[in-house]
Amino acid sequence: MELKQYWLIVKRRILLIALIISVxxxxxxxxxxxxxxPQYEASxxxxxxxxxxxxxxxxxxxxxxxxxxxxxxxxxxxxxxTPRMMKIVVKEYPNLGITYGELIGKVSVSSVNETQVMxxxxxxxxxxxxxxxxxxxxxxxxxxxxxxxxxxxxxVLDKADPKEKRGPIAPNPKMNIAVAFxxxxxxxxxxxxxxxxxxxxxxxxxxxxxxxxxxxxxxIPRFKDSDINDRGNKFPLKPTAGGDTNVSLDS
Numbered sequence: 398m399e400l401k402q403y404w405l406i407v408k409r410r411i412l413l414i415a416l417i418i419s420v421x422x423x424x425x426x427x428x429x430x431x432x433x434x435p436q437y438e439a440s441x442x443x444x445x446x447x448x449x450x451x452x453x454x455x456x457x458x459x460x461x462x463x464x465x466x467x468x469x470x471x472x473x474x475x476x477x478x479t480p481r482m483m484k485i486v487v488k489e490y491p492n493l494g495i496t497y498g499e500l501i502g503k504v505s506v507s508s509v510n511e512t513q514v515m516x517x518x519x520x521x522x523x524x525x526x527x528x529x530x531x532x533x534x535x536x537x538x539x540x541x542x543x544x545x546x547x548x549x550x551x552x553v554l555d556k557a558d559p560k561e562k563r564g565p566i567a568p569n570p571k572m573n574i575a576v577a578f579x580x581x582x583x584x585x586x587x588x589x590x591x592x593x594x595x596x597x598x599x600x601x602x603x604x605x606x607x608x609x610x611x612x613x614x615x616x617i618p619r620f621k622d623s624d625i626n627d628r629g630n631k632f633p634l635k636p637t638a639g640g641d642t643n644v645s646l647d648s
Contacts (some may be wrong), residue, residue, distance in 0.1 A: 489537060
């Protein structure tokens with residue numbers, strides 16, 4: 398099948414494709430703008446240092462100890478999201494009005510590669526609530542880690558500001574609509590080719606030659622009553638003997 402034939406198939410179904418795209422984009426747009434609850438994200442940052450006695454000072458930066466601390470962060474990232482830690486947060490901050498199971502679902506922990514900084518991020522319907530949760534988790538973890546790991550090497554580097562005005566991070570209606578447009582376009586084109594493949598009717602002279610293997614000798618053009626009026630009724634069409642049962646006029 399030549400490229401021109403592909404285009405003809407798409408052209409015949411262009412209204413169907415346009416309808417699918419229009420309905421899909423409008424549906425996703427309405428869903429993204431009016432039905433999805435906006436999500437906000439707030440973050441608190443912790444810094445993990447090498448444990449040292451309070452009576453001694455670190456005279457120089459030890460690269461090996463820093464690498465060891467970075468490896469320890471992986472353990473801390475898992476500890477923060479454990480039920481034990483979340484239950485402590487719920488107990489010490491009852492004003493948050495959230496269960497430890499919900500906390501685990503809202504909290505995520507990340508760290509920048511090759512750094513000693515950890516970021517506790519929280520997603521919630523309210524930015525103020527997300528900031529309060531992030532700060533509570535950071536403070537509880539800082540106070541709990543000395544007892545749990547027998548080292549005091551975690552400090553709160555930066556807290557989230559509950560009063561800060563932040564826009565939602567999700568949903569992204571423009572991105573959703575763009576994705577819906579692309580998917581609807583591919584689906585519409587695919588459906589057009591499927592319908593054309595399932596349609597076994599003969600529509601053109603090429604179809605007859607391809608299926609029957611015989612050339613087309615003549616063709617009767619389709620015309621309307623207005624075409625007859627344009628000709629001035631010079632050649633009125635009248636049914637002949639037996640013709641009214643075998644010939645129909647498309648008007």
